[in-house]
Amino acid sequence: MCTLALLGLAGTAxxxxxxxxxxxxxxxxxxxxxxAYEQQAQADAQSAAFEQRQERRKQDLLEAQARAQAGASGVGIAGSPTEVLAANARQGQVDLDATLYNSRLRQNNLNTQAAISRFQGKQAMTASIFKAGNSLIDGLSGLYDPARSVTFGGSSLSPRASRAIIGGYTGLY
Incomplete structure (x- = not known):
């Protein structure tokens, strides 16, 4: 019977x-x-920075071409051509800001997913601790057998032997 209890205890463990x-x-x-989500967010930030640099170079080239065309046509860079160049520069900045904004949205999303993932991991660990505690309680309660338990206050001797020890048995009952 002891081996069954040990097997039950081992199964519980x-x-x-x-x-x-x-x-x-x-x-x-x-x-x-x-x-992985955090690394994706970092990669997205680097990609957006690269895109911004590329867009800035493209805009600088377009602005230089527009100035060259205005100068080649013999028109001075004042008035209407200046306004066109300024409007193009403003639109270019809006495009750059949109690239940065979209990148930050993606980064925030990825960082939020990372936080959710960590939270779910902590929940899984907490749930496993409760599951382990439940298994331990179930396993230990399954080992208890009231018929084989030790009782206090009683005697393992026969009632006659117990009376003899307590009252000084004389054998004349």
């Missing part, structure tokens, strides 16, 4: 360990996913 291990693995996976 395996169940508890498995629940804890599962939670730890889920939390580790969630942390890896969060790190």
């Amino acid at each position: 395996v169940s508890v360990g498995g629940a804890l291990m599962q939670g730890a693995q889920q939390q580790q996976l969630a942390n890896y996913q969060a790190k």
Whole structure:
């Protein structure tokens, strides 16, 4: 009977360990996913910075071409051509700002997903701790057998032997 109790205890230990291990693995996976989201956000920021530099170069070239055309036509850079160049520069800045804004939106989304992933990992770990505790309680309660338990206050001797010890048995009953 002792081996059955030991087997039950071993099964409980395996169940508890498995629940804890599962939670730890889920939390580790969630942390890896969060790190991947953060890396994507960083890559997006670098990509947006590159796009902005490219767009700025393109706008600088277009502005230089427009100035050259205005100068080649013999028109001075004052009045209407200046206003056109200024309007183009403003539109170019709006385009650059839109690129930055969209990048920041994507970065915020990815960072939010990273935070959610970490939170889910913590929830999985907490759930596994409760699951392990439940397995431990179930396993230990299954080991208890009231018929085989130790009782206090009683005697393992026969009633006659108990009376003899307590009252000084004389054998004349």
